[in-house]
Amino acid sequence: MASGVIVDDGVVTAYNEIKVHHAGEVVGDRYKLVMFRLSDDDKLIIVDEENSVRMKDIEGEEEVFKRLIEKFPLKDCRYALYDCCYRNKDTEKADLVFIMWAPDEAPLKKKMLYASSKGALRKKLQGLKIEWQVNDLCDAKDSCALIEKLGSRGSIKELEGKTV
Numbered sequence: 440m441a442s443g444v445i446v447d448d449g450v451v452t453a454y455n456e457i458k459v460h461h462a463g464e465v466v467g468d469r470y471k472l473v474m475f476r477l478s479d480d481d482k483l484i485i486v487d488e489e490n491s492v493r494m495k496d497i498e499g500e501e502e503v504f505k506r507l508i509e510k511f512p513l514k515d516c517r518y519a520l521y522d523c524c525y526r527n528k529d530t531e532k533a534d535l536v537f538i539m540w541a542p543d544e545a546p547l548k549k550k551m552l553y554a555s556s557k558g559a560l561r562k563k564l565q566g567l568k569i570e571w572q573v574n575d576l577c578d579a580k581d582s583c584a585l586i587e588k589l590g591s592r593g594s595i596k597e598l599e600g601k602t603v
Contacts, residue, residue, distance in 0.1 A: 442555035446563045447485045450475055454564050457520050458535060467495030472507050475518040475560070481552060484560055487517065503599035508579045514544045516553040518560055520567075525589055526597040534589065537564065539572040540579075 457470040471494050474487035490510045497503050511517055519538040524531065539557060541550045561567070571588050573579045586595045586603060595603055 442552055444556040444559060445483050446560055447483045449486045450484055451563050453486045454520060457522055469494045471497055471522050472510065473520045474510065484556060504582055511540050513542060516541045516545050516549050524599055525595055527590060527594045528596060534569055535567055536569045536571055537567045541574055543575055
């Protein structure tokens with residue numbers, strides 16, 4: 440079901456920025472989490488700069504995953520791209536995770552609008568292989584659900600530098 444919501448060009452720009460790491464770029468300026476929201480008139484999907492997180496914002500942070508989850512609103516929906524760093528048995532990896540945040544406390548109309556607009560956004564963000572839908576803050580606070588999306592619980596050894 441299409442909602443008629445349009446994806447702003449800034450969303451695609453932010454996606455390309457988080458997706459591709461350029462030689463010589465300042466690491467601190469890279470996105471760690473890009474948050475997207477509906478515009479105030481509900482006609483556009485735009486970058487939520489206020490809640491997006493750059494690498495410099497989490498420098499020295501011990502609880503990176505927790506800090507990122509705290510950026511999501513408790514009573515409103517959001518989309519996000521999370522540049523997730525983890526280690527499996529053999530190697531360090533980084534994958535982009537598409538997050539659909541639709542907490543139970545959000546208004547039903549908003550949840551329906553976000554759900555029906557997700558397809559248009561995903562079409563603009565080609566190549567994403569991991570999607571995580573979060574409907575409850577408890578799902579997000581415990582990294583187990585995300586770890587299952589990344590690989591089996593036994594194969595993931597670290598998430599954002601922390602042993603799991």
